[in-house]
Amino acid sequence: MIVGVHTIEEIHHKLRQNVSSHRYTHTLGVIDAAIYLAKKYGENEEAAYMAALLHDYAKDFSKEQLEEYMRQNNLEVDEIMANAYQLIHGKVAAHIAKYEFNIYDENILNAIEYHTTGRRKMSKLEKIIYLADFIELGRNYIGVEELRMIAEKDLDAAVLQAINNTISYVLSMGGLLHTNTVEARNSLLYRDKQH
Ligand SMILES: [Fe+2]
Ligand SMILES: [Fe+2]
Numbered sequence: 001m002i003v004g005v006h007t008i009e010e011i012h013h014k015l016r017q018n019v020s021s022h023r024y025t026h027t028l029g030v031i032d033a034a035i036y037l038a039k040k041y042g043e044n045e046e047a048a049y050m051a052a053l054l055h056d057y058a059k060d061f062s063k064e065q066l067e068e069y070m071r072q073n074n075l076e077v078d079e080i081m082a083n084a085y086q087l088i089h090g091k092v093a094a095h096i097a098k099y100e101f102n103i104y105d106e107n108i109l110n111a112i113e114y115h116t117t118g119r120r121k122m123s124k125l126e127k128i129i130y131l132a133d134f135i136e137l138g139r140n141y142i143g144v145e146e147l148r149m150i151a152e153k154d155l156d157a158a159v160l161q162a163i164n165n166t167i168s169y170v171l172s173m174g175g176l177l178h179t180n181t182v183e184a185r186n187s188l189l190y191r192d193k194q195h
Contacts, residue, residue: 006101011053014100019060027056029136030129037128041155044125050103051111051129058092066092073099084176090116118163118184127159134162160188 016024031052038048058066063085069092070077081087094113097103111129114122118130135148135158143165151158163185170177 008053011101015053015057018057023056023060026136026138027053029138030055030132033132033136034128037132037151037155038125040152041124041128043128047105047108047111047125048128048132050097050105051108051115051125052132054093054097054101054103055112055115055129055133056089056093057096058089061089061092069095080176080178084178087116087178090114114180117178117180118159119180120183120187122159122184122187124155127155131155131159131162134165156188156191160185163188 015027019027031049034048034052035045037043038045058069061069066085066088069075070088073095075091075095077088077091081091090113094109097112098109103109107123107125110123111125114126115129115133119126122130131147131151135144135151147158147161147165150161163181167177167181167185170181
């Protein structure tokens with residue numbers, strides 16, 4: 001597959017220069033999970049591959065690197081992200097995907113950008129990347145097996161469960177909860193009510 005002027009191999013190569021081997025292994029797991037979910041739920045597999053490949057491109061950037069990147073590229077973040085810098089890597093990765101790797105598919109870019117928070121009315125691809133991040137085979141935490149089981153049956157229910165897990169975790173850590181995450185949860189619950 002060729003993306004813009006970059007081959008997939010070149011993107012892998014650049015990714016490996018920017019993330020730890022642990023993160024790269026995680027990324028390969030997210031690719032596998034995302035393609036699996038794309039097949040199961042009828043999403044474009046190449047889009048799932050690309051979004052998964054790039055979702056954590058900026059995850060191992062330091063706080064200073066992220067801030068520098070934001071400054072240089074006139075990227076703005078809301079007040080919550082400004083105070084929870086670990087959420088920013090999605091936005092930076094989406095920008096890199098577009099301007100360094102010439103990916104212009106908004107759905108792929110949004111799946112990369114919003115994988116850290118979710119948001120209301122997520123697209124199928126956004127849901128797949130959000131969920132794949134939590135169920136890839138390298139993940140090992142209490143509740144992951146249950147989440148994998150739900151992911152076999154119902155994409156929305158699994159995303160909702162992953163969001164609930166995240167919210168519980170953030171609260172237990174006393175962290176900042178992004179409003180996008182609350183809105184993602186609410187919009188999935190509204191949808192349930194409409195059925
Ligand atoms: Fe991430
Ligand atoms: Fe990730």
